Amino acid sequence: MDESExxxxxxxxxxxxAALDEENALGRDGQGVVQLDQQSVGRLSRMDALQNQAMAxxxxxxxxxxxxxxxxxxARMDEGEYGYCEDCGEEIARGRLELDPAATRCISCATG
Structure with missing residues (x-):
């Protein structure tokens, strides 16, 4: 893999x-503690809020x-090991890296 790639x-x-950081900032509100307020939130609404919290x-x-x-x-890029399969040592196909730039295994090793 050359330097431009x-x-x-x-x-x-x-x-x-960076996109994950933005999503994290947006998702923090949904993870907060669900308050028990029987006056404004009924039992089913609280259950729904707890489920939403668990999903968040x-x-x-x-x-x-x-x-x-x-x-x-x-880190693998900095070590000069990026783009090589951690199992067999062969190069990982560019198309695979395009879809998942964090891939650590070639398609042959990943499929077993």
Whole structure:
């Protein structure tokens, strides 16, 4: 992989990390404590609020995992190991990296 491709993938990863940060900022409100207020919120509304809170937390966990994968990809770039399969050492197809720039395995190793 040449320097221009590495730069392009680094830009793509950094853009995805920035988008995740924006999504995190928007999702913080949904993760807050659900207050018990029997006067304004009925039992079913509270259950709905608790379910929405649980979904917001699960979404946050997925975003955190994606951010860790992307950060690890940047570290592999710095080490000169980006774009190579961690199992067999072969180059990962560019198309695969376009779809998932944090991919660590080639399609052959990923499918078993």
């Amino acid at each position: 590495l730069h392009r993938f680094r830009s793509l990863i950094e853009a995805r990390l 937390k699960a979404t946050q966990a997925r975003r955190d995992a994606e951010a860790r994968r992307l950060t690890a990809a940047l």
